[in-house]
Amino acid sequence: MSSTLFDYEWQFLLQMVSRINYSETYTETCDTILQQMRTLIPFQTGIIFQAGRENGRVLLTNPVSTETVDDRSDHAFFTEGNYPHWNEFIMAPYSIVFRQSDIISPAKMEKTRVYREIWQQRNVYWGLFISIVYKDCPLAVIGLMRNKNDEDFSARDIYIMNTLKDPLERKLYSLLEGKLRRGGNMTHPERIAKTASRYGLTKRETEIVALVCSSKSSEDMCQQLYITHATLSKHLSNIYSKTKVRNRTQLFGLFNDA
Template structure:
């Protein structure tokens, strides 16, 4: 990266950003809140955050600010093939910006620029890929309008600094998400087995699911839009079918079934 001598780094802002984004404990929410916080650190007109699986395929819907679904679909279906920046720096280390990579005199006349970027007021861009031990986890792209200043060296330094933290956080959330998915699948299989064994009705299955999630009778009633007395009636039927007398015994029965199926 260029000489940093005259670049003032506001370390307190970096520290606060890392602290705030480090508290995000859901992979599904991470990209949105990351970009929301990032806009205070590096102002942008538009942005997107893509997450990738182990095969480097996009996971779910990317989070976008000021880029609508129609624009995203057009890019995914066609314009990504014309994206010169993607061709140059995708899955590469380091923060980059468009004005360092391309000659705007030529590039501003390209189909991708005139038909896609310019029409959506995406003039300047900067971005960075997030890696954890050589594995691509995500990519962040920021955009500014032509009327705004280009991304600065300071902006690129900030991207470099926070990407290192983001790599650790996203990788941790990937691991937690995998554990959660495996647990949910296992619980689903156990629920299917128990439902068949005890011949539970669909409503009884719903009540049992919420009970195993630790919900009180009041919360189960609210979730299923039924009265507390109806919840108690369903629980009584479940206890009778499972030959238990309480929540504790029922939970123990399910837990025992999980162990036996491990």
């Protein structure tokens, strides 16, 4: 699926990933994810569940929501694993972004128990979800919801979610599984230089990576390095090819995870 984002939107995505990486706890990370996502993908209600598998069944626990829920049975309904069609996505060995309307038609969805007992009462109709799975380990399910009078989530919204998959996988895995590589006592510039050397980046390409990791915009990078946008694009294309990433957000995640 292809889409385009403006330069300022890419810059915000990088800043968003940076804020998420600075979060120290699972709850703080979830709150930051939902708060930041709302800026790029408008939604009414957002919720994040910790995910797991047991005896071929999906387990959803520890919900973090954008709204206060007095009745815990609302969350319990989700965490009991009764949500239609989620199982096949969370049981997959990789992360998946999906819209509710892509896996079940609105007409059929309106007949489900979860819609009648939860969604309809909260004026929620459209849903965009991402199951976060890393190294075949299910970590979380993020759900963004809109009311019936709003439009369904767009291809652009799906593209943004897909762009965020890699950094979300790494961050949640580091929190929930404790396997983040810290790189000893090296400073961030030293880690960037070491990782750049491992991928065979040139000095100029390493400078560009450092600016990307500092959330600089294309305009800022061109001014600081005295190069044109065409030259910057060529350098970024070479960097992506060498590091096997597709965009700046994945590049940011790669070098911050090093």
